[in-house]
Amino acid sequence: MTSAEPGSTVVVVTWRGAAHITACLDALAAQTRPHRTLVIDNASDDGTAAKIRAHRSKPQVIRLKTNTGYAGAMAEALKHTETPLTAWLNDDAAPEPTWLAELEDTLDAQPLAAAVTSRLELPDGTVQSTGVRLTADGHGQDLTEDTDEVFGFCGGAALLRTEALKAVGGVPASFFCYYEDTDTAWRLRLAGWHVAAAPKARVHHLHGASTDPGSVRFHQWNERNRLLMLIRCAPAAVAGKEILRFAVITALLPLRKTRPTAANFRTSLRLRVLAEVAAKLPTTLRNRRSTAKIAVLDRGAIWDAWAGL
Template sequence: MTSAETGSTVVVVTWRGAAHVEACLEALAAQTRPHRTLVIDNASDDGTAALLKAHPSKPQIIRLKRNTGYAGAMAVALEHTTTPAIAWLNDDAAPEPTWLAELEDTLDEQPLAAAVTSRLELADGTTQSTGVRLTADGHGADLTEPVDEVFGFCGGAALLRTDAVRAVGGVPASFFCYYEDTDTAWRLRLAGWHVVSAPKARVRHLHGASTRPGSPLFHRWNERNRLLMLLRCAPAAVAVRELVRFAVITALLPLRRNKPGAANFHVGLRARVLAEVVMRLPATLRARRRTGEITTLGRGAIWDAWAGL
């Protein structure tokens, strides 16, 4: 299948990306495959809008009235995508010229795959991600060695079948940031799709240019969305176990003499995470029921096949 028949929209989500989004757009302009570039600007206030408008590659731009996070912006992008494939790309990522061609070719060669993930490399050349694995406690963790099939894709640089994503409920916009990719991978797998890796699709990534990994806000989103993802997608026993474990650790933290210093072990942050999960529980359970309606493989079967590998 040729790229013209396949067709891809590359979506770049940006927020205050003036320092790095131009490098991303220049790398896209150098791609060996034709494509549509769609930039979702999350109400940047640092001059990003002017840079995008003036860029010679002339990307299509949708400027949102407020910052909806990566998840919210990708949900908007999906509504405006008419091509068979949609690529997710961080604004601080610069793909090599053959990146999109490698992803498209891999997807063409893998008719059972709904998503193909890239090889993300940090500025020093070390590998950040070749895909996402599912840990024994339900976290999504980056793989750093090349493998053919992975549990999930890294949302920083991946290509997905547009109709497949729509059929499983789209992108969880309410997540704001983090785990929207692993949640989507969960639902694709439950619907019977595979997720594969394309190690030759290389991307240089300025990890954390837009958000600060390790910050309290990072941990709040990360912990909350992991629990919400499990409640939406995982076997009920696993989801309840992890929610109870999180609550028990939170309750016992004040009694510990030597508390971990990481922000995700601050009692106040964990209490807020629990409160947000509880407030979202009705909507989360409705989403779980909807996911059950499109499921062709059992949640337990997916968990047994991938958790802890």
């Protein structure tokens, strides 16, 4: 896409991002490809709104009344996006000037791809993500090596075809945070789309500026959303097996003399996860049926092709 008319809307989701939102907007203002910038402010109360208003690029801003998380904010943004392409970008990410051009050109060259993921690098230069793989037990896991095609994209910095995203049901707002990207990629694959990678689309990412990756809440969202994603997207036998395994481990934890110290091995957290999954089960099963209606590929075929690779 080389015309002056923007082909992409870059959506930046922020929550209490005053410390880093300016750097993100500066990086977007330096992009070599024209675009529309849409900032979704999740009811920040730390001066973020003032930083956005003061920025020279004058992005469009939608300020939400409550914090809806990354997933909720992206779902809201999709209602206000009419460009052919929609970029997802964390507020603590600063893409290099050619980032958007690399992503757009990759999708132009791969008409069967509905999404393309970036190369995210941490402040010390370590590669955080070049895409997402699907593990043998249904976790989404960041890749760190360059490859042409990946199972899923990292939601911290990616570009999607807007109509394809809408056609598969959009973004799972109820996830709040984490796994909304892997769930979306899975539904795109079930609908017959590919997910590409663009190693030259580099992004410098602070990572965890808004949430603590090791916190109790982080683990609760991760565990819950993984199980919900499996119910929505995976073969029924896989989803059932992983839920049962999660429940059995939870039941046996109090009997163990020693246990891992990570928060996701706390019995109380795991019981909350199971309770939330149970409460959301009727809606999630309806989501599963909706996904089946747009699927052109078998759930088992996707699982066999990608799980554990």
